[in-house]
Amino acid sequence: MSAVLAQGDDPLESPQPLVPRSLELAEATAATSGRVDLVFVPNLKRVRVPAGVTVFDAASWNGIAIDSTCGGHGTCKKCKVRIDAGAADAAAGSSAVPVSPIDARAFAPDELRAGWRLACRAMASSDLTIEVPPLTTRPKAATVGVGRQVILRPAVQKRHLKLAEPSLSDQVSDIERVLAGLDDLELRVDLPVLRSAGRVLRAADYQVTAVIVDDALIDIQPGDTTDRSYGIAFDLGTTTVVATLLDLSTGTPMAVASMLSKQQPFGADVISRISATMLDPAALGRLTELAHSTLAGLAGEVCQQAGIDPRDVYEVALAGNATMTHLALGIDPEPLGVAPFILATRRLPEVLAADLGLDVHPRARAFAFPAFGAYVGGDITAGLLASGMDRDRRVRLFIDIGTNCEIVLGNRDWLLATAAPAGPAFEGAQVKCGMRAADGAIEAVRLVPGGGSRGEPGGVELKVIGDCEPAGLCGSGLVDAVASLIAVGLLDHSGRFVPAEQAARVAPALAGRLTMLRDERVFVLHWRGNPGEQGEPGDVANSIFLSQRDVRELQFAKAAIASGWNVLLTEAGLTGADVAQVLLAGSFGSYLSPANAIALGLVPALAVPRVVSAGNVAGEGAKMALLSVRERAGALALLDEVRYVELSDRADFNDKFLEQLRFPGGAD
Numbered sequence: 240m241s242a243v244l245a246q247g248d249d250p251l252e253s254p255q256p257l258v259p260r261s262l263e264l265a266e267a268t269a270a271t272s273g274r275v276d277l278v279f280v281p282n283l284k285r286v287r288v289p290a291g292v293t294v295f296d297a298a299s300w301n302g303i304a305i306d307s308t309c310g311g312h313g314t315c316k317k318c319k320v321r322i323d324a325g326a327a328d329a330a331a332g333s334s335a336v337p338v339s340p341i342d343a344r345a346f347a348p349d350e351l352r353a354g355w356r357l358a359c360r361a362m363a364s365s366d367l368t369i370e371v372p373p374l375t376t377r378p379k380a381a382t383v384g385v386g387r388q389v390i391l392r393p394a395v396q397k398r399h400l401k402l403a404e405p406s407l408s409d410q411v412s413d414i415e416r417v418l419a420g421l422d423d424l425e426l427r428v429d430l431p432v433l434r435s436a437g438r439v440l441r442a443a444d445y446q447v448t449a450v451i452v453d454d455a456l457i458d459i460q461p462g463d464t465t466d467r468s469y470g471i472a473f474d475l476g477t478t479t480v481v482a483t484l485l486d487l488s489t490g491t492p493m494a495v496a497s498m499l500s501k502q503q504p505f506g507a508d509v510i511s512r513i514s515a516t517m518l519d520p521a522a523l524g525r526l527t528e529l530a531h532s533t534l535a536g537l538a539g540e541v542c543q544q545a546g547i548d549p550r551d552v553y554e555v556a557l558a559g560n561a562t563m564t565h566l567a568l569g570i571d572p573e574p575l576g577v578a579p580f581i582l583a584t585r586r587l588p589e590v591l592a593a594d595l596g597l598d599v600h601p602r603a604r605a606f607a608f609p610a611f612g613a614y615v616g617g618d619i620t621a622g623l624l625a626s627g628m629d630r631d632r633r634v635r636l637f638i639d640i641g642t643n644c645e646i647v648l649g650n651r652d653w654l655l656a657t658a659a660p661a662g663p664a665f666e667g668a669q670v671k672c673g674m675r676a677a678d679g680a681i682e683a684v685r686l687v688p689g690g691g692s693r694g695e696p697g698g699v700e701l702k703v704i705g706d707c708e709p710a711g712l713c714g715s716g717l718v719d720a721v722a723s724l725i726a727v728g729l730l731d732h733s734g735r736f737v738p739a740e741q742a743a744r745v746a747p748a749l750a751g752r753l754t755m756l757r758d759e760r761v762f763v764l765h766w767r768g769n770p771g772e773q774g775e776p777g778d779v780a781n782s783i784f785l786s787q788r789d790v791r792e793l794q795f796a797k798a799a800i801a802s803g804w805n806v807l808l809t810e811a812g813l814t815g816a817d818v819a820q821v822l823l824a825g826s827f828g829s830y831l832s833p834a835n836a837i838a839l840g841l842v843p844a845l846a847v848p849r850v851v852s853a854g855n856v857a858g859e860g861a862k863m864a865l866l867s868v869r870e871r872a873g874a875l876a877l878l879d880e881v882r883y884v885e886l887s888d889r890a891d892f893n894d895k896f897l898e899q900l901r902f903p904g905g906a907d
Contacts, residue, residue, distance in 0.1 A: 276785045278368045279303050280323070292371055294320060294336075295358035301630045305371055309506055315346040315669060318358040321370040321834060336361045347780045363396050366868030389629050389867040392602070392740040393487040395553045396452045397465040402445040413437050417459060421449055421689040429602050434460070443460075450600075451553055457602040459618065467551040469493070471538055472861035475530075475567060476500065477509055477642060478666055480824060481858050482537035484545050487553075490866050494544035496537050500567070501529040507663045508642035509562035513576035523571060529630040530567040531596025552599035555592050555605045555862040560616035560643065564607055568596055578887070580613035585878060597870070606864055608874055612883040614658030614687065616796070619645045621860025622824050623881070626853060626876045629843075631652060634811075635818035637805055637853075638842065640665055640827045644800045647881070648807040648818075654881040655810055659803035663716035664792040665827050671785045672712050672764075679703065679710030681764060681783065688727040689748025697748020699764060709765045709783050718784050720764060721742040721793050722835035727904055729753060732901050734794045736760045736787060754779055761786045794841075794900055799841050806889055815843030822853040829854045840903045 273290045277297055288297040295318050298304070309315035312478055322336050338351050339360040358369075403719040405411065405584040411419070413436045414428055436459050440447060445460035450458035463796030464541055468488050474481040478504040481497040505515045505526060516520040518669040542549045557564065568590065574581045592603040619639060628635055630651050644661040647654060648733040663669055674680050681701050689697020701716075703709050712720065724730040728745035729737055736742075749858045752763040761784040768778025793800035808814060821842045836842045842850055863870040886892045 398881035558621035622856035625859035674711030678705030680713035688746035
């Protein structure tokens with residue numbers, strides 16, 4: 240990983256916030272600047288904030304979700320809102336919220352006149368009514384993945400005890416009486432158990448259930464409750480969080496739910512969130528609160544789905560990257576974001592579920608997976624556990640593709656791990672028509688050039704999540720689109736769109752979609768709007784398209800990932816041909832076409848069946864840790880078996896990066 244926290248190289252594309260992001264700083268200036276009233280629709284929430292703050296900050300401080308992947312720094316252009324009150328007066332040519340240079344690049348002139356602005360650029364200097372488009376909180380996510388069968392032996396045990404009542408001749412203390420009934424175990428006793436033990440034992444006529452987690456007695460319950468024992472496995476992703484409720488007595492999944500992380504207003508990637516804590520000391524507390532709110536919301540949802548009492552959840556497992564885990568536990572993540580990228584700890588101490596903001600059993604434990612390094616975290620440890628890479632004699636390559644791409648190469652004898660800064664393109668950020676994988680997102684693209692020996696009519700075939708009108712392009716659709724453009728000859732090896740004459744020759748049915756928008760060449764995937772003056776099928780600016788810059792974003796991401804696994808192959812003295820199998824992990828890997836991943840060079844050039852979508856292996860590893868203490872010990876043992884390779888310390892990384900920028904196929 241590099242030590243760069245900036246959002247980009249171009250100062251116009253990487254503007255700083257217009258005002259201090261801290262609520263405390265804004266409040267300090269309120270006496271001189273005054274206050275304004277903002278009404279957010281459609282929920283009609285009215286807030287009063289210091290004049291001069293941005294609409295984005297005003298919304299964030301008051302719990303109003305506005306889409307953003309850059310954290311309000313003006314680079315992603317996703318925080319689109321419409322200012323209803325006084326935003327645009329075409330007749331007078333005035334505006335309560337002036338158009339910024341970034342707005343002019345984000346919106347068409349008609350949209351600007353209608354009051355559309357970027358919330359992070361819009362200063363609230365007067366009373367405003369602000370329309371906020373609905374934010375997708377349920378993105379399409381993988382909830383299951385490749386896993387292994389385990390021997391059921393959870394850390395949680397429940398023992399029904401029928402104890403003799405005390406007497407003058409038997410004055411053994413209450414706790415000693417309970418522990419004598421558990422004489423095969425050496426247990427610690429939580430103080431709250433001591434406080435209630437006497438009352439519970441006598442009310443239940445000394446017929447109780449002891450609840451044990453590892454070596455701790457966490458509860459004594461009246462009667463026989465051994466049929467109620469549950470745990471929750473969390474995959475704490477940067478973008479999406481997934482929770483699975485498990486019956487610990489049978490190992491059966493009872494319910495699963497996912498939602499968009501509530502930390503999204505602070506940015507789509509971990510660097511943005513680390514940067515937020517560095518710029519504003521109060522941001523760490525806010526990020527921790529949002530992590531807790533996300534986890535608590537999912538825990539409540541899965542318990543409600545299964546119809547169980549949350550107080551019967553006695554343990555949770557958390558598989559997240561190092562930054563997300565630090566933020567969830569309130570640990571300062573700043574050292575993770577600057578060289579030499581140091582973790583607070585690889586192995587986390589025992590914590591309570593309550594430390595994660597969870598309203599489950601008050602003394603439920605939380606197991607957080609250990610991390611290999613600052614950018615190869617507990618989610619990868621969990622994924623390796625589930626995939627069994629440390630048990631297989633074959634050389635396999637594990638790739639978890641996201642804003643930060645984690646890569647592991649090896650077999651049962653050795654394992655190498657690294658992380659590559661892929662950037663947010665796969666999440667739809669920094670892509671003009673990009674969006675998350677939600678209803679309306681184009682998730683698959685197939686291009687037919689037309690003509691040829693078979694006389695095909697040619698055209699564009701799209702698969703849209705939710706089978707509805709396309710609204711944007713998600714990561715898997717981006718990969719498909721670029722791979723298809725290369726296949727039909729409209730993109731060359733360097734990632735540049737071919738000249739118009741060449742396009743008309745190689746793909747006559749598609750050449751009309753390769754056009755200009757302002758001063759940039761774009762390829763239109765889905766036409767929208769009325770025909771233009773020159774007879775185009777639709778309005779280019781309002782259509783869904785892939786721009787030359789979008790292709791470059793994918794190239795940089797692809798080059799970073801390919802450079803990462805090439806470095807590991809070099810370190811191991813191997814070539815791509817020595818890899819027996821590639822596992823594409825995570826939600827994005829679940830929906831990525833293996834054939835197109837090979838075509839773009841995201842993975843080594845193997846036979847397609849050898850590239851496997853592994854799904855949510857982090858979540859599977861979290862389940863295994865709840866169901867088996869043996870597997871949990873195996874996860875901890877991985878720390879001594881995996882060697883972490885830091886790419887920024889490699890002299891050959893930049894050379895490999897430049898080599899990997901070119902696409903393996905494409906027009907000459």
